[in-house]
Amino acid sequence: MSRRLILTGNDAAAEAMRQIDPDVVAAFPITPQTELMHKFAEHVADGEVKAELVLVESEHSAMSATVGAAAAGARSMTATSANGLALMWEIVYIAASYRLPIVMPVVNRALSGPINIHCDHSDTMGCRDTGWIQLYSENAQEVYDNVIQAIRIAESPEVLLPVMVTFDGFIISHTAEVLEALEDDPVRNWIGEYKPKYTLLDTDNPMTFGPLDLQDYYFEHKRQQMEAMRAAPATVKKIGKLYGEMSGRPYDLIEGYQLEDAELAVVALGSTCGTAKVVIDELRAKGTKAGLLKIRCFRPFPEAEIAAALKGAKAIAVLDRSVSFGAPGGPVHKEIKAALFGSGSSAGLVNYIYGLGGRDISMEHIHEAFADLETVAGEGTPADAIRFLGLRE
Amino acid sequence: MSELMEIRWHARGGQGAKTASLLLAEAAAMDGKYSQGFPDYGPERMGAPMRGFTRISEEPIHLHCAIYAPEIVIVLDDTLLSAVDVAAGTPEDGVIIVNTVRSAADVRSEMGLKGRSVHTVDATGIAIDEIGRPIPNAPMLGALIRVAELLSLDTVIAQIEKKFSHGFRPEVVEGNVRAIHRAHEEVRGE
Numbered sequence: 001m002s003r004r005l006i007l008t009g010n011d012a013a014a015e016a017m018r019q020i021d022p023d024v025v026a027a028f029p030i031t032p033q034t035e036l037m038h039k040f041a042e043h044v045a046d047g048e049v050k051a052e053l054v055l056v057e058s059e060h061s062a063m064s065a066t067v068g069a070a071a072a073g074a075r076s077m078t079a080t081s082a083n084g085l086a087l088m089w090e091i092v093y094i095a096a097s098y099r100l101p102i103v104m105p106v107v108n109r110a111l112s113g114p115i116n117i118h119c120d121h122s123d124t125m126g127c128r129d130t131g132w133i134q135l136y137s138e139n140a141q142e143v144y145d146n147v148i149q150a151i152r153i154a155e156s157p158e159v160l161l162p163v164m165v166t167f168d169g170f171i172i173s174h175t176a177e178v179l180e181a182l183e184d185d186p187v188r189n190w191i192g193e194y195k196p197k198y199t200l201l202d203t204d205n206p207m208t209f210g211p212l213d214l215q216d217y218y219f220e221h222k223r224q225q226m227e228a229m230r231a232a233p234a235t236v237k238k239i240g241k242l243y244g245e246m247s248g249r250p251y252d253l254i255e256g257y258q259l260e261d262a263e264l265a266v267v268a269l270g271s272t273c274g275t276a277k278v279v280i281d282e283l284r285a286k287g288t289k290a291g292l293l294k295i296r297c298f299r300p301f302p303e304a305e306i307a308a309a310l311k312g313a314k315a316i317a318v319l320d321r322s323v324s325f326g327a328p329g330g331p332v333h334k335e336i337k338a339a340l341f342g343s344g345s346s347a348g349l350v351n352y353i354y355g356l357g358g359r360d361i362s363m364e365h366i367h368e369a370f371a372d373l374e375t376v377a378g379e380g381t382p383a384d385a386i387r388f389l390g391l392r393e
Numbered sequence: 394m395s396e397l398m399e400i401r402w403h404a405r406g407g408q409g410a411k412t413a414s415l416l417l418a419e420a421a422a423m424d425g426k427y428s429q430g431f432p433d434y435g436p437e438r439m440g441a442p443m444r445g446f447t448r449i450s451e452e453p454i455h456l457h458c459a460i461y462a463p464e465i466v467i468v469l470d471d472t473l474l475s476a477v478d479v480a481a482g483t484p485e486d487g488v489i490i491v492n493t494v495r496s497a498a499d500v501r502s503e504m505g506l507k508g509r510s511v512h513t514v515d516a517t518g519i520a521i522d523e524i525g526r527p528i529p530n531a532p533m534l535g536a537l538i539r540v541a542e543l544l545s546l547d548t549v550i551a552q553i554e555k556k557f558s559h560g561f562r563p564e565v566v567e568g569n570v571r572a573i574h575r576a577h578e579e580v581r582g583e
Contacts, residue, residue, distance in 0.1 A: 004422070005422075006418060006419050006422035006423075006428065075430050116435070118434070138457075138537070139455075139457070146518055168457070170431075171431075171457050172429060172457070173428055174432065174434065175430070175431035175457070176415045176429065176430045176431065177418070177421060177427075177428065177429045177430075177454065178422050178427050178428060178453075271457035274455035274456060274457045275456050275457050275458050278455050280489045305541075319450070360458055360459045361458060362458045362459070362461060363456070363458065364461075365429050
């Protein structure tokens with residue numbers, strides 16, 4: 001049985017958190033994440049969850065309290081956005097290094113400055129190398145589904161890594177839309193009881209988390225973290241499949257839309273993928289072989305799957321909602337370029353930086369990218385391969 | 394109803410356009426349709442021009458951009474008519490509903506608008522009479538249902554009762570329902 005609801009992305013995340021009912025949630029408010037925690041705090045106040053909600057004085061403390069609780073053996077969550085994520089950065093890296101299966105919704109928002117509360121991916125792209133798994137969500141349905149799956153991914157013994165579930169600030173967090181939610185019992189049975197193997201409070205098997213680790217073993221511990229990340233794609237796929245068996249909505253690392261025979265392909269993450277699908281429907285109706293590659297799991301980056309999915313494309317446009325200053329292109333573009341290197345692809349590749357600080361990306365903008373791809377397909381990667389959509393110049 | 398119906402709300406901060414854009418989407422969802430409701434968050438100042446958006450469809454909605462070519466435009470404050478191009482992107486057979494004491498012909502002539510159907514209702518006056526506060530969002534929903542018949546009036550009223558009963562006294566909820574009925578009756582157009 002499922003329940004048809006209309007919820008904002010924030011409320012969808014809070015609904016998943018209500019059903020998960022973690023042991024500890026530590027949080028500090030920041031727009032556009034604030035309403036997520038308002039809603040979860042309501043569930044706590046109404047006695048609908050048993051979670052201990054710790055209201056801390058900063059995001060640095062939010063992540064510190066979450067790490068402490070997770071190390072003590074509690075299923076622990078927090079949520080944040082933009083500057084909040086930046087402030088907790090030190091502990092974000094530590095959470096992954098301690099192998100703590102924390103789940104954190106991140107509502108994507110531009111980093112200051114100048115100050116801006118609207119969507120881009122500069123916050124989560126900035127911490128793409130912190131050792132967290134990153135799942136990007138297209139809409140409220142995926143926010144709900146990803147938060148639930150993230151619990152099992154994070155807690156899988158072969159992974160034991162924290163997971164960020166990201167969704168676009170305002171565009172998804174503050175838009176009410178229709179989704180199917182599961183009943184409480186199936187969700188709770190599916191995620192199961194959390195039985196951590198190592199905890200600080202297990203006095204029969206005393207453990208140390210985060211001791212001094214110098215030239216002798218730090219390197220080996222980082223190698224182990226790399227191994228955990230290497231194991232993660234198979235787990236993300238397996239859990240996506242199991243979730244599909246329960247909910248009717250299977251998930252994978254990536255999603256192709258009209259991609260199989262596509263000659264012109266757009267690569268994107270998050271809410272833009274929905275708008276791109278509508279553009280592709282229009283182009284297909286006119287006979288253009290257009291397709292979309294949506295990256296759901298950006299970390300770990302499913303390099304082989306992406307290269308295989310883009311194999312038939314003659315021209316590829318990578319859409320980046322953040323800047324990697326001084327680098328040859330946006331973060332997604334660089335990864336795609338690396339994935340195609342040595343894959344035998346001879347596709348022309350262009351990068352579009354778009355939507356910074358919440359600048360709307362319309363169907364017209366995506367049509368513009370596809371129109372460019374017609375030329376790129378004939379002539380190959382152009383000299384000006386780093387371009388912009390929706391920018392005044 | 395066409396495949397995808399797009400509605401744009403123009404208002405000033407504090408007039409309830411965010412609530413109305415979401416409430417209409419919620420009512421459509423209650424009716425078994427797919428819908429989206431979202432505001433265009435600006436600096437969030439009371440009195441500043443702002444927009445809200447509602448999409449309604451029989452099919453799942455994938456678009457996640459602003460609405461540029463709405464079939465219906467709802468204006469909650471007639472002082473916006475000279476400040477904002479509220480009709481921007483509307484098709485020739487588009488619908489414009491304005492909260493004003495003025496007639497539809499008068500509004501049409503001020504806007505220099507050809508084609509489209511223009512409708513007016515004194516939603517602020519109705520809100521003051523029935524709710525005791527100049528918040529025109531609920532009566533404008535009544536006017537919209539009369540003009541566009543997107544949903545049944547009962548569905549919209551049921552959603553208002555559900556949503557408002559959490560935060561408002563029963564007399565406020567009842568006032569809003571009376572205001573919806575009156576605007577539904579009193580809206581006039583050409």
